[in-house]
Amino acid sequence: MCGAPKQGQHLPAGVDAEKETVLTGQVLDDEGAAVGGAFVRLLDGGGEFTAEVVASGSGDFRFFAAPGTWTLRALSRSGNGDITVSPDGPGVHEYNVVVKKD
Template identity: 70%
Template structure:
């Protein structure tokens, strides 16, 4: 079993989103319903593994990263999905990941 931290919706107190790059979103099934418990991986611009979290009960996930090119890969019993994001500045960058079998 993976020890990835479970995620929630709120950004923790003390996080300065004018200095931090936050990648957040939801894992969604093809019908638009959230997928709880999906493993969400953050891969860098070379496709190398950087981090992994477990989506919350409402499908939410969050990573703290740097500006650049990132791939999000969601793995779940509802299916798998991939999405790419290129944040070019600090702030909250939202991207949902759709999964399907």
């Protein structure tokens, strides 16, 4: 079992969204249904692994990052997918990652 903290759209108490850059969202299949239990990886601008969480049962995930270019990659039984994002500053930035069977 992974020791990742519970994921979801609500930020933990004490997180100041005006100072933190938060990447959050949901893993979805190609029909728009939530994909729970997906492994969601955060890769830096050069494609290097930075962090990984397990999406909640409703497909939610969250990372704390810095402004810049990142790739969010989801790996699941329903398929894989990724999205490149570029949050430009602090705040909550929402992105969905769509997974598809190859």
